Amino acid sequence: MPDFHNPAAFLLLLFIPVLYLLRKSGFFSRMAFLVTISDWNGKTFSWKKKTRNFASMLSRISAVLAFFFAVLALADPVLYRQERIYTSRGTDVMFVIDVSPSMAAKDIGAVTRLDVAKKAVIDLVNDNPGASFGVVAMGEEASIVIPPTVDKSIFMERLKNIKLGYLGNGTAIGTGLSTAVFHMVSSAAPKKCIVLITDGENNAGSIHPETAAELAYKNNITVYTLGVGTDGTVPIEYVDPISGKSYSGFLNSTFDISALRSISQIGGGRFFEIQSTGDFSLALSVIIKNQGVVQTYHSKTVNYEFYDTLILIAGILFAFSWFIRSLCLQEFI
Numbered sequence: 001m002p003d004f005h006n007p008a009a010f011l012l013l014l015f016i017p018v019l020y021l022l023r024k025s026g027f028f029s030r031m032a033f034l035v036t037i038s039d040w041n042g043k044t045f046s047w048k049k050k051t052r053n054f055a056s057m058l059s060r061i062s063a064v065l066a067f068f069f070a071v072l073a074l075a076d077p078v079l080y081r082q083e084r085i086y087t088s089r090g091t092d093v094m095f096v097i098d099v100s101p102s103m104a105a106k107d108i109g110a111v112t113r114l115d116v117a118k119k120a121v122i123d124l125v126n127d128n129p130g131a132s133f134g135v136v137a138m139g140e141e142a143s144i145v146i147p148p149t150v151d152k153s154i155f156m157e158r159l160k161n162i163k164l165g166y167l168g169n170g171t172a173i174g175t176g177l178s179t180a181v182f183h184m185v186s187s188a189a190p191k192k193c194i195v196l197i198t199d200g201e202n203n204a205g206s207i208h209p210e211t212a213a214e215l216a217y218k219n220n221i222t223v224y225t226l227g228v229g230t231d232g233t234v235p236i237e238y239v240d241p242i243s244g245k246s247y248s249g250f251l252n253s254t255f256d257i258s259a260l261r262s263i264s265q266i267g268g269g270r271f272f273e274i275q276s277t278g279d280f281s282l283a284l285s286v287i288i289k290n291q292g293v294v295q296t297y298h299s300k301t302v303n304y305e306f307y308d309t310l311i312l313i314a315g316i317l318f319a320f321s322w323f324i325r326s327l328c329l330q331e332f333i
Contacts (some may be wrong), residue, residue, distance in 0.1 A: 005076035012071045016064060059324040066317030073310035081302045090130040091291045092148040092189035095121055096176040098198035098228075099137045101165045105199070105251050107234035109277060114164055117197050117228065120280035121159060125152055128288055134183065135159055138176030139167025140204045147183045166241045171198060172205030173263070177212035177223065185219045190293045193222040193269065195284070199229040201256050209259070213267040223267020224287050225260040228274045229253050 004010075103114040111119075125133050133155050134148035146158040173196065180194045194216055202209045213223045236251040261271040270290075272283035 002077045002079045005078060007075055009071055009074035009076075012074070013068070016067065055324050059321045062317045062321035062324070066314045066321060069310050069314035069317065073307050073314060077306050077310075079304040079306075081304065082299050089189050090128075090132060090150075091288075091293055092132045092134070092184055092187050092192040093288070093291065094134045094136060094148060094180040094184055094192075094194050096136045096138055096142075096173075096180050096194055096196045096198075097121075097162065098139070098171055098176075098200060099162060099164055099167055100139050100171050100200060101169055101238045101240075101247075102199055102236070102251060102253075103228070104164050104238040105229060105234045105236045105253060107230045107253065108228070108275065108280075112164070112237075113199055113228050114162070116277055116280060118159055118162070120277070120284055122156060123281065124284045124288060125155060131288070132189065134180075135162070136176055136180045136183070137162055137167055138172060138179075138198070139165070140170035140172055141167050142172055142176040142179040142205075143167060144179060144183055148187065148189070163241050164238060168204070170204030171200040171202060172207075173198060173202040173209040174207030174212045175205035177209060177216060177263075178207050181212065181216045181219060181221060184221055191222075191291045192220060193224060193287065193291045194267070195287060196223065196225045196260075196263065197228060198225075198260070199227065199253070199255060201259060209263050210266055213263045217266060217268050221267070222269045222291065223264055224269040224272070224283075225264040225267075226272045226274050226280075226283055227255060227257055227260045228280075229255070230275050 097114070097117060099114065103117075104112045106112055108116045121133075129150075129152070132148035132150050133152075135145040135155070135158065137143050137145050145162060146155055149155055177194060177196065184192050184194070216223050231254055232252075233250045234253045236247070236249060238247045239245070240247070257271070257273065264271040270286075272279065272286075274280050274283060
């Protein structure tokens with residue numbers, strides 16, 4: 001619930017019923033004289049009654065709303081929110097995400113496999129403010145998108161900007177895992193893990209996936225693998241980021257589950273088969289639970305004030321009311 005620094009300002013709202021009663025009593029009636037400038041026997045200009053009445057009503061409603069928002073601004077509303085400030089390091093989680101064209105397949109809901117993965121990762125990050133998250137994009141090559149960070153806004157922005165196919169058509173799982181290990185090995189986090197999200201087999205790169213998984217395990221980094229997609233023929237739509245060409249058709253979806261399971265076993269983690277959005281959410285929740293650590297924190301009260309926004313809204317509504325009255329209806333307010 002919002003609080004108000006100056007609640008007495010709401011007494012100004014009494015002017016609305018007072019003004020209404022004064023208008024009804026004729027207090028604001030203007031003296032008028034009928035004057036004929038000339039008689040040229042032409043047709044005089046006249047407003048259509050319905051249009052004029054509607055415009056007049058719209059102007060009055062805008063003026064009343066403007067006054068209300070101005071009073072609300074004078075009341076100086078403020079919203080208090082408690083935020084946790086963590087004073088100890090949480091878990092480091094690095095996502096290694098496959099961005100090869102096959103991740104454009106639409107067999108998990110009505111969106112691509114990559115979009116489903118992004119949505120699941122975003123939900124996980126929002127629900128775990130104490131952990132640090134990073135992303136490595138993996139195709140024929142691997143590239144660090146963002147190292148583990150607690151800055152959720154930057155993480156979300158970088159994650160959303162990942163595009164399919166910009167690292168080639170292959171899947172270099174070993175290179176992706178090694179890149180993640182390189183950016184996590186010097187971290188002082190109490191727990192560290194890599195979450196590999198892919199729908200294919202290793203077919204590129206000079207590093208074997210099991211070698212990379214063993215390297216991670218030796219550096220106290222747990223490796224989890226998520227095999228995304230269903231078996232069989234699935235629809236796919238893909239736009240090549242280099243040529244701009246659009247491809248649409250069907251993909252014969254299959255990958256070696258045993259290879260992904262072996263990678264997770266060597267890395268001390270677990271393999272998850274993902275065939276629905278529910279599978280994604282469950283897998284990530286299990287991973288973050290297994291990798292959770294106890295953190296110390298203190299609470300901080302953050303104030304959100306709305307004075308500037310409310311004054312701006314009031315000004316726009318007053319200007320709109322004036323525009324209708326003065327320029328459209330040719331009246332004085």
